[in-house]
Amino acid sequence: MIDRKSSIPYYCQLMEIVRQQIAAGMLKEGQRTPSEFEFSSAYRVNRHTVRQAIGELCRAGVLYKLRGRGTFVAKPPVDLVEYRLSPKNRFTENIRQSGRTPGSRLLAWQEVTAPVQVAEALGLTADERVYVLDVLRLVNGQPFLFSKVYLPAGRLPELADRVADFRSLSVIYDAYGLSPQRVKSVFRASFPGQEETAALDIPANLPVLKVESVLKTQDDVLIEYSVACYRGDFAKISVDW
Amino acid sequence: MIDRKSSIPYYCQLMEIVRQQIAAGMLKEGQRTPSEFEFSSAYRVNRHTVRQAIGELCRAGVLYKLRGRGTFVAKPPVDLVEYRLSPKNRFTENIRQSGRTPGSRLLAWQEVTAPVQVAEALGLTADERVYVLDVLRLVNGQPFLFSKVYLPAGRLPELADRVADFRSLSVIYDAYGLSPQRVKSVFRASFPGQEETAALDIPANLPVLKVESVLKTQDDVLIEYSVACYRGDFAKISVDW
């Protein structure tokens, strides 16, 4: 119940109550919470006060709201997956080694003129064409990372045919007899963009780890530029020296 | 002005107005904005509507509020600093090479029994003693990273004396004739903890990049475990392979 004599604001008290109800299992993951009106009458506070409490809990990632449907308990953060990054590593094997099930989906692809930073990273001329692949990778069926992969069209002839029946990037490279190596990776922490929140199915306020990589072939030809976006609450990336 | 016929909520319109005023230079960095009451009467909307707009802009990092003082325009995000991480690199030289001015401050230190994850990482027994150094590193005078550095007391005799007149970690290692190498680094994106928000002087909702590192001496003795917390809007970390 709300302590009306406490110096703690009602909405903070209510937040604490909801948190405890979740911890105690009275409210379970994915389950609908009482409506704002129900909270309001149950705890004898104004609906706006309830909204303030729920709003804060949503921003904290504890709850989420669906307009017209109700408010729900968010999924608890998943187990951290340690992803070992090395010059030569493949997502599928990497995840399998940690005893989990990898997955890969091509969400979209197109051929475009290379954006500036891509052309720069791969040493392309300004008007060169690149393929852009939007790839989603899953771990145990859950979205793990979303990446935009840029491949220079000029260096990979007939790529369109290979992309058609996409299974994984490795398969495509194998078809060309290539086994690319990482040249450089850049790590950043930020919030996800719109595309990334949609692809990873995460709230916009969840921090993500962005990793920008450049890969080359065994002949030192730059062959891939990619920006990967990892769920901050899901992934940690390790590097051995 | 607020368009009363628009389907866009007033508070969203007001957010856009404030953003544009900042972009146009009518409101400058650090400057106080009109008060909630002034906004309210200037745009003929309720103070709560103003509060909603300002609240959103604060969460977005555009403004910040000081109770009893007013609302202010936040500093624009600083230039990204690319920090090159390699097995053997020193903060000071690293930053200097990029044409910026490095700084280092020891905020606190103490001797404690090694926490579990530290003992594990460094291969210590459960009751071994470690020094914990809270180090803040600056770039151009601004907080760049905050790290907790754990050094095994048993492997660095008389460390307390060296810590007393701290200038930088490198200096301490030099005094022992050591030049440690990175063994492993783990990257994560998350929100800062309380200690980190305070040390870096950042809001709690700014994503940070956490890097956990293990270092060894040239004789393959594990000598340092550290957790560094980089400002997400300030730092990007690059790794060459």
Add this chain to the structure above:
DNA sequence: ATAGGGATCTTGTCTAGACATCCACATTCG
């Protein structure tokens, strides 16, 4: 059977007003 139209429940936005709390500054009292 199915498409359409409410009824109803949900969250979203907005207004009006009140009092609390904190801060900076000026004034007053010792």
Add this chain to the structure above:
DNA sequence: CGAATGTGGATGTCTAGACAAGATCCCTAT
């Protein structure tokens, strides 16, 4: 001169009530 006090202005919290808009379900008319 210095400390305490007061005052005005700022944000913080809370209430009461209203209407809008999205989602779901059921019932009805075709």
